Amino acid sequence: MFQSTVSAKELTLHARGRKKDGMMRHRGFSNLENGCVVKEYNVCPICVDQTKPYRLEHSKKLVYLRNRRQLPRHHPYRKQASAFDNTVEKDDAPTPLTGDETFARVQGLPKASGKGNAPAPYKGPPENRPCWKKKSVFYDLDYRKFFPVRHNLDVMHIEKNCCDAILGTLLNIPGKTKDEVASRLDMVDMGIRTDLKPTAGVKRDKLPLASWNLFVDERKIVCNSFFHMKGPSRFSSNIQNLVSVNDLKLGNLKSHDCHVIMQLLLPIAIFSVLEKPVRYAIIRFCLFFKAICSKVIDVSILKQMQADLVDTICLLEKFFPPSFLDIMIHLTVHLVREVELCGPVFFRWMYPFERYMKVFKRMVHNRTFHEGCIAECYIVEEAVEFLEERMLPEDATTVGIPKSSRPGLLNGCKHLSAPKIITANGKLLDIAHLCILQNCEDVQPYFKINRTRHFLIGSRKIASPKKGTSRRLNVTKSVSKSSNNSQQAQSDDAAQEEENLNGGLKLLKRGMVTMAQVTTTVIRGQRIVVQLTAKGEPIGKEAGNMQSFIGVLARTKIPISIPDWRDVDEDEKQKIWESVQELRNEQVEKRKKNKYNHRLSRKGYRGMRAEIAATLSPEELEELGRYIYWIKARQDKEGKFLDVAVEEAVERIVNLQKMEAEGKFKS
Numbered sequence: 214m215f216q217s218t219v220s221a222k223e224l225t226l227h228a229r230g231r232k233k234d235g236m237m238r239h240r241g242f243s244n245l246e247n248g249c250v251v252k253e254y255n256v257c258p259i260c261v262d263q264t265k266p267y268r269l270e271h272s273k274k275l276v277y278l279r280n281r282r283q284l285p286r287h288h289p290y291r292k293q294a295s296a297f298d299n300t301v302e303k304d305d306a307p308t309p310l311t312g313d314e315t316f317a318r319v320q321g322l323p324k325a326s327g328k329g330n331a332p333a334p335y336k337g338p339p340e341n342r343p344c345w346k347k348k349s350v351f352y353d354l355d356y357r358k359f360f361p362v363r364h365n366l367d368v369m370h371i372e373k374n375c376c377d378a379i380l381g382t383l384l385n386i387p388g389k390t391k392d393e394v395a396s397r398l399d400m401v402d403m404g405i406r407t408d409l410k411p412t413a414g415v416k417r418d419k420l421p422l423a424s425w426n427l428f429v430d431e432r433k434i435v436c437n438s439f440f441h442m443k444g445p446s447r448f449s450s451n452i453q454n455l456v457s458v459n460d461l462k463l464g465n466l467k468s469h470d471c472h473v474i475m476q477l478l479l480p481i482a483i484f485s486v487l488e489k490p491v492r493y494a495i496i497r498f499c500l501f502f503k504a505i506c507s508k509v510i511d512v513s514i515l516k517q518m519q520a521d522l523v524d525t526i527c528l529l530e531k532f533f534p535p536s537f538l539d540i541m542i543h544l545t546v547h548l549v550r551e552v553e554l555c556g557p558v559f560f561r562w563m564y565p566f567e568r569y570m571k572v573f574k575r576m577v578h579n580r581t582f583h584e585g586c587i588a589e590c591y592i593v594e595e596a597v598e599f600l601e602e603r604m605l606p607e608d609a610t611t612v613g614i615p616k617s618s619r620p621g622l623l624n625g626c627k628h629l630s631a632p633k634i635i636t637a638n639g640k641l642l643d644i645a646h647l648c649i650l651q652n653c654e655d656v657q658p659y660f661k662i663n664r665t666r667h668f669l670i671g672s673r674k675i676a677s678p679k680k681g682t683s684r685r686l687n688v689t690k691s692v693s694k695s696s697n698n699s700q701q702a703q704s705d706d707a708a709q710e711e712e713n714l715n716g717g718l719k720l721l722k723r724g725m726v727t728m729a730q731v732t733t734t735v736i737r738g739q740r741i742v743v744q745l746t747a748k749g750e751p752i753g754k755e756a757g758n759m760q761s762f763i764g765v766l767a768r769t770k771i772p773i774s775i776p777d778w779r780d781v782d783e784d785e786k787q788k789i790w791e792s793v794q795e796l797r798n799e800q801v802e803k804r805k806k807n808k809y810n811h812r813l814s815r816k817g818y819r820g821m822r823a824e825i826a827a828t829l830s831p832e833e834l835e836e837l838g839r840y841i842y843w844i845k846a847r848q849d850k851e852g853k854f855l856d857v858a859v860e861e862a863v864e865r866i867v868n869l870q871k872m873e874a875e876g877k878f879k880s
Contacts, residue, residue: 249364255344256540258364259547262344263307267298270402271395272536277543280530282306283523286835296531299404309550312358322348362554366544369468369562372502374541376471379479379495382425382537383487384432386462392425394418396536403535424491424532431486432461438482439463439474449473468567476503494528501525505548506558519549742817763789809859811846821845840866 249258254275257264266275281291281302291302310318322345335342351357381389394411397420401410411418420426427435440456450470455463466474480496487495501522504510522545530538548558555561576590577583637645650656744753751759771785804810813821821842826834844866847859854860 250342250344250346253339253342255342257543257547258366259309259550260307261310264543267535269396269399269536271398272393273395274536274539276535276538277540278530278535278538279304280523280526280538280543280546283519283546284527287839290527295405297405297527298530298535309547312360312363315363316352316358319345319348319352322346324348324350362551365555365561366547366551367563368506368548368558369472369564369567371541371544371548372475372506373466373468373471374539375498375502375545376475376479377466378537378539378541379498380463380466380474382533383427383483384435384462385426386464391537392420392423392534393536394420396534399535405535423534424488425534427486429461433458434486435482436461436463439478442478442481444473452478469564472506475499476506490528491532494525494532497521497525498529501545505552508557508559510552510557512553515549515553522546522549809847809856809862812849812855813846818842818846838870840870 250256254266255261255264256266256275257277264277265279266277268275278298279302281288281297282304283306284290284302286305290297294301324347335346357363377389378391380386382391384390385392397409397411400406406423409421409423411420413419436456436458440453440458442452444452450467452470452474455465455470457464463474476499480499483492483495486492501518504518526538526542526546529542551561552558573587577586579586741755741758743751743755743759745751771781771789775781825837825842825845829837844863847854847856847863849855854863
């Protein structure tokens with residue numbers, strides 16, 4: 214290809230005209246990996262022999278439960294054995310093989326190709342099966358071993374299989390659910406969640422209610438939600454045709470249907486069902502696929518995206534049965550790495566190839582010789598396009614795509630509902646203008662400088678039921694039509710009177726405002742540190758929170774008719790000061806009840822960690838355990854303990870650490 218000046222020029226498309234602003238907008242080079250094993254123990258092309266799956270005896274399948282290896286070294290999930298696979302994870306994440314290492318492993322393997330020259334089947338233990346069965350012909354290229362990604366993961370089918378697993382498990386669809394009697398018995402064998410073991414029944418075994426199970430009423434809610442969802446024309450297939458309200462299941466899902474459901478519809482459908490932790494994990498998983506499939510991805514957030522994904526997969530492992538974690542869930546761990554190396558996903562997924570297969574299927578007129586039919590039709594199509602470009606005049610028109618018979622309606626697209634003409638007043642125009650400015654990149658710096666926070670209330674809370682109890686939905690009683698009309702008329706009259714009194718401006722009505730961040734921090738007994746300047750003026754993020762909290766106190770204690778703080782009565786000021794003192798006294802009382810008080814003053818644990826990090830290397834800092842910070846926080850400047858109880862606790866901690874190092878004690 215590089216011998217031709219024309220083709221060589223076209224091969225520079227990856228660098229020509231590319232906008233370099235830290236965003237990914239173009240694909241990198243990627244290639245196929247032939248000869249790699251695609252089943253059993255070495256199915257992951259990135260982890261290869263470090264995949265280390267676990268075989269479920271009752272389900273007769275391999276699951277991949279070692280996702281906690283991707284977490285940081287001192288993450289609390291690593292030691293939570295009972296919540297995961299009943300083991301403490303101490304291994305690090307596997308390092309992907311480089312091109313040179315892969316090339317060295319395939320040396321000596323046969324270059325078999327074609328059905329007649331297939332390599333001999335492997336005979337031996339499946340866990341010792343090699344990762345490659347033959348040497349790919351691509352390794353004859355000298356530059357092959359320099360590719361960091363030699364096999365692209367198909368995001369389209371990974372997303373589809375994950376969507377099918379989630380929907381099948383939640384709706385208990387036969388043949389697609391991961392929650393069966395065998396999976397419950399596997400959990401009993403692993404020693405986890407033994408309270409969910411099946412109980413013998415008259416006709417079949419009964420399964421206790423688990424966190425991922427839905428009641429019949431809740432499954433009806435989910436199916437009705439999907440059934441009544443509508444999207445724009447040509448946005449997706451008709452979701453109503455995929456939902457069976459009577460059978461309470463979704464069927465005949467295509468890849469793009471799962472794509473739309475996973476990223477947009479599923480978080481909405483499960484919003485009022487399931488327990489909050491399970492719902493939170495599923496929604497996080499859906500948002501990851503939405504972020505990974507974006508056309509523009511910020512490179513600076515990829516590291517955080519990977520960390521959030523690993524936490525999400527650990528949450529899924531925590532709340533779902535082990536049989537749920539098949540190879541498709543495991544492969545999502547490597548998607549962020551491929552985005553970083555190869556660019557956005559939509560340049561590499563299978564949607565255009567799958568759609569073009571439909572074109573090839575239309576070319577087949579004789580199923581005995583389908584390949585010949587495709588070749589003949591393709592040659593004819595190429596010849597017609599060549600003649601059309603070379604021989605027809607410029608003003609000539611071909612048949613092409615038929616135009617819509619109703620070109621006036623959005624080029625043939627239908628409205629979601631009947632159009633309604635409204636007249637925008639000045640207030641609506643101002644709101645629209647503000648909305649446009651808030652979404653302009655050039656104006657964002659000014660918003661960040663002059664941003665004001667509005668604390669609103671009105672969020673609804675749905676109680677999560679306990680196991681063995683039924684969830685009840687709040688039902689609002691309906692009122693008669695006449696009472697509705699009378700109440701509407703009274704509210705309209707009051708609004709009109711208020712508008713006349715205020716010169717055409719309606720007052721903003723809102724309920725009581727609370728500072729959720731501040732109050733939660735106070736309840737937990739944590740101190741909020743506010744930085745001050747040399748003149749005593751508060752600065753920083755916490756200064757804004759303090760001013761907002763003072764504003765909340767002022768709004769609850771002082772009438773809104775008083776425009777200036779200096780006009781407030783001294784008694785009212787004293788009440789506000791007493792409210793602040795009550796919070797302070799509560800913190801003092803809570804501190805007196807603590808048995809082991811620290812001596813960090815206002816700098817807190819964060820300041821102490823920053824001081825220690827400045828004196829150690831990153832490797833030494835990573836090896837420090839949490840007990841080191843706990844001991845340091847209770848020492849004075851000379852390294853002494855002023856409390857005997859603290860000194861005794863420190864001595865016990867040190868002895869336990871020595872026993873663990875000698876192997877006499879396991880944490």
